[in-house]
Structure formats: C-alpha cells, structure tokens
Amino acid sequence: MIMQWSLKLLLISTWVWNIQGANILFIHPLFAGSHVSLLRTIGEHLVGQGHNVTIISFKQVGAPLKSSSTHQIQIPIVDKLKTCRSYINEKGEFDVNLKLARSLWETGAFLSYQTTDLGCMAFCHCDTLFESQTLKDLMASVKFELVLVDLKGNECGFKWISFFNLPTVAFWGLSFVSGNSNLMRAGPNPFQAPQISSRSGQAMGFFNLIRNFYLFCFDYIVVRYIQYGISDMYSIEGLSGPTHPWMEDLYDNLDMIFVASGPLFEAPRQVAPIVKQIPGLTIKPESKLNFSNVDIFDFLERSPQGVVLFSLGQTGVGGGNYITSEFKEKLIKGVLGTPFNAIMHLDPDLVDFTLKDPNRLFFGKWLPNQEILAHPNTRVFLSHVGLASFQEAMFHNVPILAMPTFEDQFEIAKAIEDREIGEVIWDKAAITSIEISHKLVAVANNGKYLGNMKQHSKLFRTLLAHSPPLEEISFWMEVVLEQGSMNPIKMRNTPLNFLVDCLFFLCMVLILVFGFILSRYILSIIKPGFI
Known part of the structure; x- marks a missing residue:
C-alpha cells in the first residue's frame, strides 16, 4: 500500500x-x-x-x-x-x-x-x-x-x-x-x-x-x-x-x-x-563541514598529541561486527602502543571491556569521517581505502595506513605505496600489534609521506576548484x-575483446585436440594394435 x-x-x-x-x-x-x-x-x-x-x-x-x-x-x-x-x-x-x-x-x-x-x-x-x-x-x-x-x-x-x-x-x-x-x-x-x-x-x-x-x-x-x-x-x-x-x-x-x-x-x-x-x-570543503557529534569533537580537542582514525567506510556496516575478536585485540593494542589516541569505527558493545580506555580510545558504530579528517589533530587514517575514503583523506591532507579488504582497494593500496603517501598492511592475519604500532608511527612522522600527501592534496584541491564534480x-x-x-565521439575500432574471444576459442580447440591425441595414445598402450 x-x-x-x-x-x-x-x-x-x-x-x-x-x-x-x-x-x-x-x-x-x-x-x-x-x-x-x-x-x-x-x-x-x-x-x-x-x-x-x-x-x-x-x-x-x-x-x-x-x-x-x-x-x-x-x-x-x-x-x-x-x-x-x-x-x-x-x-x-x-x-x-x-x-x-x-x-x-x-x-x-x-x-x-x-x-x-x-x-x-x-x-x-x-x-x-x-x-x-x-x-x-x-x-x-x-x-x-x-x-x-x-x-x-x-x-x-x-x-x-x-x-x-x-x-x-x-x-x-x-x-x-x-x-x-x-x-x-x-x-x-x-x-x-x-x-x-x-x-x-x-x-x-x-x-x-x-x-x-x-x-x-x-x-x-x-x-x-x-x-x-x-x-x-x-x-x-x-x-x-x-x-x-x-x-x-x-x-x-x-x-x-x-x-x-x-x-x-x-x-x-x-x-x-x-x-x-x-x-x-x-x-566536503571545510566551510561546509558541521561537527554535530560533540563527544567526538571534545575527544579530538583534548588529543594534542594526535589522533588515529580507524574506519572501514560502508564495509564497516554494524561497527565491523564481522571482524574477529583476535584482530580487534591486535588492532587496539597496536594503537595503544603509539603515543596517539584513536577514534575507531567499532561497535563498543563488541569490544572486550579489558581493551577499553576512554582516555585514549573512542568507539562508534558510525563516524563522521570527513569532519574527523579535517581536524588538525588527526595524524593518520587507518583505512580499508575504499575510493571515497582515499579521496577524502587526500583532500584533507592526512597520510594513510592502508588495510585493503576487497576489489579495487588492493590497487588503491598499491598506488599509495608507489606514491609514498603512506604504508600498507598487506596481510591482516600475519601482522602483529607491534608492527601495527611501528607502521602508525612511521606514517605519522615520516616527512616523505607528509610532503608527498601535501603535494597530492594541493593538486586535488586545485582540480576540484577548477571543475566541481557535480x-x-x-x-x-x-x-x-x-x-x-x-x-559522434564513440570508438568504432575492433575491441580487444575480439582477441580474447579468439584466444579462448583457440585454447578450447587445443585442449580438445590434445585430449583426443592423449586418449588415443593411452588406449594404444592399454590395447596394443588399437590404432
């Protein structure tokens, strides 16, 4: 109805x-x-x-x-x-x-x-x-x-x-x-x-x-x-x-x-x-951001030593309730092993109470990422590097510790590594909390990462000002x-797909021919005089 x-x-x-x-x-x-x-x-x-x-x-x-x-x-x-x-x-x-x-x-x-x-x-x-x-x-x-x-x-x-x-x-x-x-x-x-x-x-x-x-x-x-x-x-x-x-x-x-x-x-x-x-x-440029969450703003303001933002974007639906408790423990201990505080996209009800430190950690099922990234006390973005998250970090000039989860996030993480605007956690299962701590500190303090991200951010802002996307x-x-x-402006040449179809057809023919010859050879051994 x-x-x-x-x-x-x-x-x-x-x-x-x-x-x-x-x-x-x-x-x-x-x-x-x-x-x-x-x-x-x-x-x-x-x-x-x-x-x-x-x-x-x-x-x-x-x-x-x-x-x-x-x-x-x-x-x-x-x-x-x-x-x-x-x-x-x-x-x-x-x-x-x-x-x-x-x-x-x-x-x-x-x-x-x-x-x-x-x-x-x-x-x-x-x-x-x-x-x-x-x-x-x-x-x-x-x-x-x-x-x-x-x-x-x-x-x-x-x-x-x-x-x-x-x-x-x-x-x-x-x-x-x-x-x-x-x-x-x-x-x-x-x-x-x-x-x-x-x-x-x-x-x-x-x-x-x-x-x-x-x-x-x-x-x-x-x-x-x-x-x-x-x-x-x-x-x-x-x-x-x-x-x-x-x-x-x-x-x-x-x-x-x-x-x-x-x-x-x-x-x-x-x-x-x-x-x-x-x-x-x-x-969203800084002029259009509105910090509606007073608790998060206060946490940022009382963290002059710097803050790590951990967020999984849309893949973090439900506050990351699919992340294993072992990895959550490893991640939280890794953050606590640095001098920084952290705002984490995790459901607080799903975090072991022994790991909670309200003076250094803020948990939330949903986070206003851009408002946090735009705050001057945010030092590192620990992210799955979805395309939108990556662009927001670059615009607000925050270096990244990438933790790709699926699809194009691996290509984006490789681009972050090649451009030297952050580091990457390639193997979530193998990394230790100590290694997470070292990577966070390196991303926050390495002048090369900071300088390269600043250069990328400046160019991105210039391009957006020249041609607003919407x-x-x-x-x-x-x-x-x-x-x-x-x-009038569409391509009319033969696409590469034609080549792939031809190769696929030829491979299938070769497999059939090879299979036929092999079967005849095996039969000739099993039954002499078959051929």
Missing part, C-alpha cells in the same frame, strides 16, 4: 514539477553499498538544476531511505526458491553481515571458496526487476528521457532497462579496471592498467604484463560467459521487437560513462572520449539529453 501511494505521488509531482526539466531514472545494483549516498547526491544536484530524478534501489539492512529531493523507490528482493538466505533475509532485505562481509574481510574477493553460492543473487536480482508490478507501473506511467545505471554488479538492471530503448549513461564507482569494464569498447588497456587482482602497480615488467593480460582474459571470460549468461535468460514480452538485446552488445550503446576516480587515485590510463573521470563526489556530471548529462546520442 505504501509503495502504491509513493508511486501515485511520484506521478503527480512529475507532472507538477518544472515542465522544462527532464525525467531521469537512476538504477542501483542489488547491493549498492556506499553508492546509495553517491547517486543520491548526484540526483539532488540534478533536481536543483530543474530535473526530476527517480532512484530505484533494493531493500538493505541498515540502509533506510533518507529524506531527499529525489523520488526514491526501494523494492523488496524476491527470493522465489529460498536459495539465497545467506545474503537475503526473510523480509526481502539484502544483509551484508549474514555472510558476505566476513567473506570479503577474510578472502578479499566477492567470489571465493566461501561464496560459491553467490550466483543466487543474480537470479533474485533479475526476478525482482522483471516481475515487479511497481516498476511496470512506473515505466508505463512516466516518460523517462535519460537513464543512469550503476554498472558494478548490475547486469540485470542494465539488461532490464535496455528493453525500453532509452538513452543510457553509466556510473562506475570504482577504479576503472576489471569486471564489466573489461568488456567495454571504451574500457582500459590491460597492457597499461593493472587488474585489481594483480597488485602489480603501474610499473609492470614483461612477465607482469603477461600475467596481467592473463588475469584480464580470465575476468573477461567469467563476466561474459557466466554473469552475462544469467541476465541474458530474461526478457520483457512485447518490448524491443522479436529479438532482445544481448548483454555483450549493450555496452556499445552507452552514451557516457562517469568514473568516480582518476589518475591521482590509481595507475593513470588512457580512456575513450565517452569516459569521464570525475573524482571527489563525496568531498557540475561536470550535470553538464555531460544535459549534453546527452540535448543530443540524444553521443555516437
């Missing part, structure tokens, strides 16, 4: 609002994480420009809808076969803390030996989108003129919206490499951009280049022949004529790709004209609205 009234209000307000504004639709993946606030910020800016923005997302534990000038539709997730209870609860909510968060922490990858059943989420995602009556009513009642798809893990959303033949732009909230980006004609060159699982850095030698290309091919095959295969099973009857678009063809139809990163935050790479690298979407995204979206298509 609430969803029906929400849709009615949407239809009425769409008619009443500024008639000159365009109707724009945003589509989240099933697990949106920190991208929820990112796309809401972009949407609210577009509303301020006179447009009407509708955002489709899926129910998540700990992520209720917040008040916004955009129209938000949050859909319960359908698990028809009840096979996805490790990720989706009985209320139809995605719950990262059921299984996935701990797996990411322990293995560093979405797909691992702990998550072999993760494919069930793709079926739930597609079932929810293609069968939702709310979405059917929405698309029948509102004439959208532009769509923005958050691409990471959103094959079903991209496939679903393709049936409506609307101009489409994409948002990519990670380093622009690996995953879906490997299948784009506009994607990065694997001989130039290290894959997120390579941990090679930009200075790749010959063997690292070969290994990086192998990882590119493996990722390409997994995405194209497994992830795409699921979404290609779905269609909307009566739309797009007798045939339906295949996933591998959809990326060529994208009119623009907005990447929330850039050469300051990853290995620099050449990109196609339709790819716009626009970092800094979450950045203004740039708004500009390009309005260009697409005006032009209807960005075909």
Whole structure:
C-alpha cells in the first residue's frame, strides 16, 4: 500500500514539477553499498538544476531511505526458491553481515571458496526487476528521457532497462579496471592498467604484463560467459521487437560513462572520449563541514598529541561486527602502543571491556569521517581505502595506513605505496600489534609521506576548484539529453575483446585436440594394435 501511494505521488509531482526539466531514472545494483549516498547526491544536484530524478534501489539492512529531493523507490528482493538466505533475509532485505562481509574481510574477493553460492543473487536480482508490478507501473506511467545505471554488479538492471530503448549513461564507482569494464569498447588497456587482482602497480615488467593480460582474459571470460549468461535468460514480452538485446552488445550503446576516480587515485590510463573521470563526489570543503557529534569533537580537542582514525567506510556496516575478536585485540593494542589516541569505527558493545580506555580510545558504530579528517589533530587514517575514503583523506591532507579488504582497494593500496603517501598492511592475519604500532608511527612522522600527501592534496584541491564534480556530471548529462546520442565521439575500432574471444576459442580447440591425441595414445598402450 505504501509503495502504491509513493508511486501515485511520484506521478503527480512529475507532472507538477518544472515542465522544462527532464525525467531521469537512476538504477542501483542489488547491493549498492556506499553508492546509495553517491547517486543520491548526484540526483539532488540534478533536481536543483530543474530535473526530476527517480532512484530505484533494493531493500538493505541498515540502509533506510533518507529524506531527499529525489523520488526514491526501494523494492523488496524476491527470493522465489529460498536459495539465497545467506545474503537475503526473510523480509526481502539484502544483509551484508549474514555472510558476505566476513567473506570479503577474510578472502578479499566477492567470489571465493566461501561464496560459491553467490550466483543466487543474480537470479533474485533479475526476478525482482522483471516481475515487479511497481516498476511496470512506473515505466508505463512516466516518460523517462535519460537513464543512469550503476554498472558494478548490475547486469540485470542494465539488461532490464535496455528493453525500453532509452538513452543510457553509466556510473562506475570504482577504479576503472576489471569486471564489466573489461568488456567495454571504451574500457582500459590491460597492457597499461593493472587488474585489481594483480597488485602489480603501474610499473609492470614483461612477465607482469603477461600475467596481467592473463588475469584480464580470465575476468573477461567469467563476466561474459557466466554473469552475462544469467541476465541474458530474461526478457520483457512485447518490448524491443522479436529479438532482445544481448548483454555483450549493450555496452556499445552507452552514451557516457562517469568514473568516480582518476589518475591521482590509481595507475593513470588512457580512456575513450565517452569516459569521464570525475573524482571527489563525496568531498566536503571545510566551510561546509558541521561537527554535530560533540563527544567526538571534545575527544579530538583534548588529543594534542594526535589522533588515529580507524574506519572501514560502508564495509564497516554494524561497527565491523564481522571482524574477529583476535584482530580487534591486535588492532587496539597496536594503537595503544603509539603515543596517539584513536577514534575507531567499532561497535563498543563488541569490544572486550579489558581493551577499553576512554582516555585514549573512542568507539562508534558510525563516524563522521570527513569532519574527523579535517581536524588538525588527526595524524593518520587507518583505512580499508575504499575510493571515497582515499579521496577524502587526500583532500584533507592526512597520510594513510592502508588495510585493503576487497576489489579495487588492493590497487588503491598499491598506488599509495608507489606514491609514498603512506604504508600498507598487506596481510591482516600475519601482522602483529607491534608492527601495527611501528607502521602508525612511521606514517605519522615520516616527512616523505607528509610532503608527498601535501603535494597530492594541493593538486586535488586545485582540480576540484577548477571543475566541481557535480557540475561536470550535470553538464555531460544535459549534453546527452540535448543530443540524444553521443555516437559522434564513440570508438568504432575492433575491441580487444575480439582477441580474447579468439584466444579462448583457440585454447578450447587445443585442449580438445590434445585430449583426443592423449586418449588415443593411452588406449594404444592399454590395447596394443588399437590404432
């Protein structure tokens, strides 16, 4: 009932609002994480420009809808076969803390030996989108003129919206490499951009280049022949004529790709004209920060010796309750082994009382990271180095002790190490509390790290002042609205994907030929005279 009234209000307000504004639709993946606030910020800016923005997302534990000038539709997730209870609860909510968060922490990858059943989420995602009556009513009642798809893990959303033949732009909230980006004609060159699982850095030698290309091919095959295969099973009857678009063809139809990163935050790479690298979407200058948490502010003020901020961003949902008690003890003792105080993104109820020292430690389920980073007494940011966290630390000129957890965080950590703006904890299990103490002190006091971070921060602030990110995204979206298509600047050369397909086919042929010859040879030994 609430969803029906929400849709009615949407239809009425769409008619009443500024008639000159365009109707724009945003589509989240099933697990949106920190991208929820990112796309809401972009949407609210577009509303301020006179447009009407509708955002489709899926129910998540700990992520209720917040008040916004955009129209938000949050859909319960359908698990028809009840096979996805490790990720989706009985209320139809995605719950990262059921299984996935701990797996990411322990293995560093979405797909691992702990998550072999993760494919069930793709079926739930597609079932929810293609069968939702709310979405059917929405698309029948509102004439959208532009769509923005958050691409990471959103094959079903991209496939679903393709049936409506609307101009489409994409948002990519990670380093622009690996995953879906490997299948784009506009994607990065694997001989130039290290894959997120390579941990090679930009200075790749010959063997690292070969290994990086192998990882590119493996990722390409997994995405194209497994992830795409699921979404290609779905269609909307009566739309797009007798045939339906295949996933591998959809990326060529994208009119623009907005990447929330850039050469300051990853290995620099050449990109196609339709790819716009626009970092800094979450950045708030000091003039717009408001320290609403008095307790945290007082703690910072009475810590002239300096403060370490430990935060895991969106991956720390629930105050990091998936982190083992052993690692929490090691981490806290490591901080207490330095002269600094610490503000830690940990649920205080899940911390052993023997480790609590209110004079030196402040615990919180949620922390205002930017306000803390902007305070002059903050000396080190101990972070998982998600892209937004890294950018915020750089803007506020705080050196980093990186502790990458999954996906592109490993590439970002390698960039931090190569640029000498901090240090990295590569093995969380092996590091000791004493080593954590030494690294924190080194990052805080090493003049090389401080000087290099200051240089990066100055350049980042200059670039943001010259081209505010929200203004740039708004500009390009309005260009697409005006032009209807960005075909004149799209690449038309044969993509590298063709080469990967050929190599994959040749490898399969060689394996079959080798298997045939080997089987004949074995049979000739077992049964002389067989050949």
